[in-house]
Amino acid sequence: MQITAAQVERFVDALARRDRKAAVRQALGLLEAGTPIQDIVQGLLARSQAEVGRRWETNQWSVADEHAATAITDAVLGVLAWRIEAAEDQDHVVVTCAEGEWHSLPARMAAEVLRLHGWEVTFLGASTPADHLRRFVAEVDTFGVVVSCSVPIFLGGALRSVQAAQSAGVPVLVGGRGLGPDELRAMRLGADGWAPDPVAAADLLGSWRQQAPAVGRRPAGMLDAEPLELEAARPELVEAAMGELFLRFPPLAGYSEAQLSRSREDLGYILQFLEAALLTDDPRIFLDEFLPWLTRVLTSRGLPAAVVAVGLEALGAVLHAFPRSRQLIAQGRQLAADRAANG
């Protein structure tokens, strides 16, 4: 049974009222009506969480609202999880968030869907340090590791997680919104597989039973050390760019200490997304995903859209030593200008 947009809306309404019982009742009602658990997870819970993210993005919901909603979705997932009959005689997989990635609900959804497909799953939780993952995987006998990454700025962490599991000879499947719409980033991280959603992950893992992947192809994304150098230089670059921003954006002089610290954070974010784009050699992270998102977030909070262009200009002025970064910044500025001209 297909879950309708109206049902998603009803669920999000329950989240908005912080009505856990209503959310649980709706999910159990679908289950009783014969909807498979995995359809409820992907069609209701995941879609509702996407809407939760959108409402934060457009400033309709606060960070607190977002966390409260996520806690309820998580509780509903927990209730569904009790209804999963654990299969016997199945192989074991480890599901974990990439190092640094604290959004654990998508990974937990994947873990439950994998259990539905008969895997015995150990879920390690949010942001598992790669070193812990390596030791854990070496200790248990596991068929594969699933690494979840929701935000591209943790792709560096995902790379470390992938390498940690592979060093124990275990194949790694990666997934999550941070991995983007296709296999490219997963390949650049050297992962053994990529899945667009939990059900696809279950299918891919299942196919590995017939034909195990050759563990650990060499990451092709690390063209050079620029993303690492950029990461190391980030604090100084932010400070230098703040100086440039003062010259280019006069209202900054009237900013409060708290507002200035927000501006520093935003510049830091721009650099982190740059790093991720360089790391995976996938400019879409920066140009198609991050910049439009940042523009929406800032404009919905009352800032002029031009502020993004000014921020890019300030960073461009301090990135002399980083040729690939400078080029991406230039492309971003061009794109922002085109969008401003067309919109």
Next chain:
Amino acid sequence: MHSQDEDPKTTMPIGEVSRRTGVTVPTLRAWERRYGLLLPVRTAGGHRRYSDEDVQRVLAVLELTGQGWGVGAAARRVASRGSAAAPALPPADELRDRLWSALDQALRELPPGTEAAGPPGDPPPTSRTEASAGALEVSGSSRQSAGAATVRQRRRTAAAAGHQDLELLQAIHEATRGLLYITSTREASEILIAAVHRLGGSTIPAGQADSWALPIDLSFGEGEPVLPVAEPLSLARMHLEQVLPGLVEDARRAVQLLRRSEDLDG
């Protein structure tokens, strides 16, 4: 002797072997693969089925480990003799090897610079804790409950975190223990908040969160969301990053169990 025509009563899925021996399925699989301890037959559908003899061999390994044998040596011995024979005393060499490897492991897991922390000849505190954790492991691994590997990993996480490892261990232990006795979701949340403070961090309502906050809600939907906070690159931050993911999962589990019993009650 392991043919497909074997009496179905004597063949069982691996889950049953696990139930009868208390050893987790992944561990059994590892013993099967590494030591050839289990000798399953395949059903027509390709599923592995195990016999009473497999159960006996696992129990024999547990018996040996209970007497101080290392798992590898015990499993190899039982596998090589093909059946559960009378237990023997562990050889002195074996004991010594295990002590050395526990110590070696402990030293490798020390954070950089810790080696110089103690006076010469006096083992640094981390190695002592890790060595004792290693000793616990001998009996621990003989009867692994579900999640035992996770718990062991947690312990190592704590032990590897530096010279304050004992304090960390105690904080984790008290929090986990507290979670076993919660009677409300709010108590789980309070236990996590107390643990964050004990680890040197603080907490903040999600609505006031800044970039120092870790984006992990400690309230489980009961009352206003609360996030842990610690200065980037501080020791407290490092401890929270190492310990909190697992602890929050444990708390979530406790809350789920609690809510489930509530569901069943009413």
